[in-house]
Amino acid sequence: MKIRVDYVPGTAPQQLPSHPKDVHAQSDGRFQCPRCNTSFTRKNNLHNHLKFQCGQQPRFNCPYCEYRTKHSPNVRTHVRRLHPSQQVYVIDVLLHKNLL
Numbered sequence: 001m002k003i004r005v006d007y008v009p010g011t012a013p014q015q016l017p018s019h020p021k022d023v024h025a026q027s028d029g030r031f032q033c034p035r036c037n038t039s040f041t042r043k044n045n046l047h048n049h050l051k052f053q054c055g056q057q058p059r060f061n062c063p064y065c066e067y068r069t070k071h072s073p074n075v076r077t078h079v080r081r082l083h084p085s086q087q088v089y090v091i092d093v094l095l096h097k098n099l100l
């Protein structure tokens with residue numbers, strides 16, 4: 001006789017993102033991201049980080065080299081310092097736009 005198995009524990013459906021383990025405060029009162037180990041002083045900041053930042057690719061690119069960052073002002077600073085004779089602008093990789 002064959003036993004039909006409808007549900008195997010431990011095999012989560014593919015489309016569900018792997019859920020981070022429950023977050024606990026560290027001994028120094030900081031909250032640490034279980035994925036990348038960045039720590040935060042507030043639990044809210046960690047939740048925002050997990051939602052919007054963690055694992056995301058930096059979206060702002062320097063037009064003149066490989067430099068990439070998550071914050072567009074960093075590119076402007078970078079261009080002024082490393083490419084002083086060039087026009088200062090930022091490539092938004094996500095929207096495929098140049099930000100002047």
Ligand SMILES: [Zn+2]
Binds near residue numbers: 033034036049050054
């Ligand atoms: Zn993280």
Ligand SMILES: [Zn+2]
Binds near residue numbers: 063064066078
């Ligand atoms: Zn550059």
